[in-house]
Amino acid sequence: MVLKMAFLSVHSSPLGLMGGKDTGGMSGYLLGLSDALGNAGHRVDLYTRAQDRGGGSVQSLSSNVRQVTVDDGLGLLGKNKIYPHCETIAEALLQQMRGEAISYDLIFSHYWLSGCVGRRISSALNLPHHIMFHTLGRAKNESCPAEKEPLERLAEEEKLANEADLVVAAARLEKERLLDYYGLCPGKIALVPCGVDRSLFSPGDSKQAREKLGFGVEKIILSVGRIEPVKGFDLLIDAAALMPPEDNTRVVIVGGDSSSMAGLAALKERAAKAGLAGRIAFTGIIEHHHLPVYYRASDVTVIASTYESFGMVATESLSCGTPVVGGATGVLPELAGSEAAFSPVIVAENRDPAAWATAIRRACLLKKPLSADRINKLLAPYNWPDAANKYIRSLQTAE
Ligand code: UDP
Numbered sequence: 001m002v003l004k005m006a007f008l009s010v011h012s013s014p015l016g017l018m019g020g021k022d023t024g025g026m027s028g029y030l031l032g033l034s035d036a037l038g039n040a041g042h043r044v045d046l047y048t049r050a051q052d053r054g055g056g057s058v059q060s061l062s063s064n065v066r067q068v069t070v071d072d073g074l075g076l077l078g079k080n081k082i083y084p085h086c087e088t089i090a091e092a093l094l095q096q097m098r099g100e101a102i103s104y105d106l107i108f109s110h111y112w113l114s115g116c117v118g119r120r121i122s123s124a125l126n127l128p129h130h131i132m133f134h135t136l137g138r139a140k141n142e143s144c145p146a147e148k149e150p151l152e153r154l155a156e157e158e159k160l161a162n163e164a165d166l167v168v169a170a171a172r173l174e175k176e177r178l179l180d181y182y183g184l185c186p187g188k189i190a191l192v193p194c195g196v197d198r199s200l201f202s203p204g205d206s207k208q209a210r211e212k213l214g215f216g217v218e219k220i221i222l223s224v225g226r227i228e229p230v231k232g233f234d235l236l237i238d239a240a241a242l243m244p245p246e247d248n249t250r251v252v253i254v255g256g257d258s259s260s261m262a263g264l265a266a267l268k269e270r271a272a273k274a275g276l277a278g279r280i281a282f283t284g285i286i287e288h289h290h291l292p293v294y295y296r297a298s299d300v301t302v303i304a305s306t307y308e309s310f311g312m313v314a315t316e317s318l319s320c321g322t323p324v325v326g327g328a329t330g331v332l333p334e335l336a337g338s339e340a341a342f343s344p345v346i347v348a349e350n351r352d353p354a355a356w357a358t359a360i361r362r363a364c365l366l367k368k369p370l371s372a373d374r375i376n377k378l379l380a381p382y383n384w385p386d387a388a389n390k391y392i393r394s395l396q397t398a399e
Contacts, residue, residue: 010089049069090117215250240279
């Protein structure tokens, strides 16, 4: 059966630059999953809003996949300004759908704001509504005191999870969290992991990569992500500060655009106070297709987030042959597996900087790049064609 699906990504364009304030792993997920569904013969339209009046467009992205950018007349709206306008945005999307006379089989909303728009569309068109939260406000707030997601988000997420026909999670821990928070029936949650583009993220000559980036013989500790408190870069800085000078380490933090200046300034100040000033670099956003050279040049990638719903950076790093140190969040415990002691994914059980320093030092001792066999085995479950199959199969069981 060939399906026609409308995916909603209201607050951020799937084609936006990843690593900025509001654009990250969710865009990778939307592009990867829709591309694989399109290749399998299904049709996917990715709906997003135009950030300028008159900026509506329809663009073909890949086989059977289009991005439909809808001008809802509201112009530039930051993520935090969208919620009161969900009704207007839903109306504009409905008008676009009706104008093209496309009849979809389902609406799949990404992030809670899209969910608030998607529930209106699905009820107007009498279609099933699927939701993937990507992050949960409650999990952010509970894991990271500096994050203050509004009560309306928490309430809407609970309502959306209960009302939706299907809730999609990318990692087992996220599925467990959904069960725990909302008491959903397990059959209502589909586990559809993120894939990783193995042809882009591939092992390569580490020496050449280092030369290209101007690194010397020091140990490179890489961290990649949006500059947000939940990403835990403060813990990485505190841990790096505890590593002895003879370790000769350099921390490289990738991510952050012009809207991340305050966060970046705070991290720089923390690093300077910790005596790391000469041993840390902040690169700002690096375009996604330029990231493999960073992973190849690094001895370890650290994911210090207090919470990840998946953590795509982990699979990207491993795919380039670089070990990972992170907390027990997202896909990391799954990747570490039961033989954790021998895994190139080291999971720290608490947020004690000294324990993280030890884990990072341990990871730096691993032979790099990791063996191809090892990587292939670890990453086998994380590919987009399998993810697309899992999603389609879950529709059959959700019916
Ligand atoms: N990313 C990027 N350039 C940057 C920073 C991040 O391309 O400067 C990408 C990164 O490669 C990954 C995504 O943004 O694919 C972040 O996804 P992740 O699941 O780690 O975190 P999220 O953004 O979903 O919280």
